[in-house]
Amino acid sequence: MSENCIFCKIASKQIPVQPIFENEEFIAFYDLNPQAPAHALVIPKNHVETIMDFEDEGLMGRALKAVQETAKVLNLTEEGFRTVINCRENGGQTVYHLHFHLLGGRFMQWPPG
Numbered sequence: 001m002s003e004n005c006i007f008c009k010i011a012s013k014q015i016p017v018q019p020i021f022e023n024e025e026f027i028a029f030y031d032l033n034p035q036a037p038a039h040a041l042v043i044p045k046n047h048v049e050t051i052m053d054f055e056d057e058g059l060m061g062r063a064l065k066a067v068q069e070t071a072k073v074l075n076l077t078e079e080g081f082r083t084v085i086n087c088r089e090n091g092g093q094t095v096y097h098l099h100f101h102l103l104g105g106r107f108m109q110w111p112p113g
């Protein structure tokens with residue numbers, strides 16, 4: 001747990017959220033400022049700052065399984081969705097606790113702005 005990290009507070013239930021999916025290692029919840037009709041965030045409960053900072057290679061596979069489960073709960077598997085990881089300043093990362101955006105419910109433009 002990293003002090004003053006908002007996502008650590010969500011992971012430890014200090015800040016309550018409505019979980020979309022949860023297991024021992026990950027929690028998925030709705031983004032506060034949705035950029036699509038369905039916009040969820042999937043986070044590891046352990047604090048990892050960015051995609052450049054994880055050590056355990058298996059973490060990514062397990063995280064993507066959590067993304068799959070979240071997409072199923074949100075009924076996005078047929079129409080599809082986009083998953084995004086922003087890294088640091090140029091990537092547009094604002095919360096420095098690794099998270100996967102899961103965006104769906106509309107056609108997602110490519111390339112992103």
Ligand code: AMP
Nearest residue numbers: 006030031032033086092093094095096
């Ligand atoms: P990023 O810009 O990739 O770091 O994304 C951080 C995301 O976290 C943004 O889309 C915010 O809207 C979202 N966010 C920040 N605080 C909260 C919160 N307390 N609950 C849900 N989503 C949040």
Ligand code: ZN
Nearest residue numbers: 005008047097
């Ligand atoms: Zn954290």
